[in-house]
Amino acid sequence: MKDLKVIGKEQVxxxxxxxxxxxxxxxxxxxxVRDIAEIHGTTVKRINELIKKNIMRFKNGVDIVNLKDDSVVVLNDLEFTQNAINRYKYIYLLSERGYSKLLKILEDDTAWDIYDKFVDGYFNMRQHIKEQMPMTDLEKIALLAQGTTQLSERIEKVDSKLDNLIENQALNATDYGSVNRAVNHRVYAYASIHHIPKSNVGPLFKDLGNQIKQVANVGNRSRIKSKDYDMVIKFIDNWEPSTATKTIIEQTELDVEKSA
Known part of the structure; x- marks a missing residue:
């Protein structure tokens, strides 16, 4: 174990x-573990049992150490009574990495909310020696750079979430209306070119509607995503009815002619 030092009471x-x-x-x-148990409203015994059950997940000296195995550590400085020292088989100390692994096992309501606060307010704050020696210029620069990097990463995450939200939102009323007008224009243009009477354009509307839902991967035209608007408009402009739809229309016209 590397030079363990008790730095006193902390408030986070x-x-x-x-x-x-x-x-x-x-x-x-x-x-x-004693303090972690109190924070999470559970018992030392329960956490020790969880650690023991998952001990293969914890790397000794990196994630966890058992202070009872180290004669250098004065457990009395950690406010353990002699009775507690004698009674406990394990007195675990967890690093930030070890604590994060424990959280995955605990998964209680407190876990992730508290963890964020402890990372910012405890694990990532290196305390200077008690004489309060001022930071060197290099330390100040390093600390500033660390803060700037963390801020940039958070901004990037927010930007990414915002971009994703914008791309996946449904069409607004204006764009939805444009899609519907494009559908009407294309169907009637096709019907005019192929001399299909307006009374027989129903299968064309159905065909185009189904193909739009397929290419946009939606169950309803109103659910088309904003990011797919240009693609859908281009598809409508180049749409041709399926062979099945053409056959239905031709058969309908033949039936009309026979009955005339």
Whole structure:
């Protein structure tokens, strides 16, 4: 274990616990299972059992350490009574990575909401030595760069979600009306060219409507996505009825002629 140091009481997201630094490397932070259990409103016994059941998922020295295995650590500094030290077989300390793995196992209502707050307010904040030595210029630059990078990543995620929302929204009333007008224009233009009377254009409308739903992958024309508008208009302009529809219309005309 790497130079574990107790840094005193910490307050994050309204929870108080013992801050621990250096348990997994220089400047890293860890949290006791005892404190995690209190935060999540459960027992140390339950969390220890979950860890034991999934111990193969935790990498020793990276995700988790058992403080009882390390004689260097003074457990009294962590506010464990001698009775508790004697009673517990495991006194686990988890790194940020270990805590995130535990959350996947816990999956309680507290888990992910609390985790975000602890990453921002605890694990990612390296505390300076108690003499409050000021940051060097390089440390300030590094911290600023880290914050800028995180902000850029969040902006990119928001932009991506916004683009996705815009692309997948349904047609507005204006575009929907344009699609309907394009359908009417194309059907009657085809009927005029092929001398099909208006009384027989029903199969043409049905054919074009079905093909539009197929190419736009929707169950109803009103559900066409905004991103597919240009594609649908182009399809309508170049539409030709299926062979089956042409046959139906021809047969209808023959039946009319026979009955005349």
């Amino acid at each position: 997201a309204g929870y108080e616990f013992i801050g621990i630094e250096g348990g997994f490397g220089d400047g890293t932070r860890g949290m006791l």
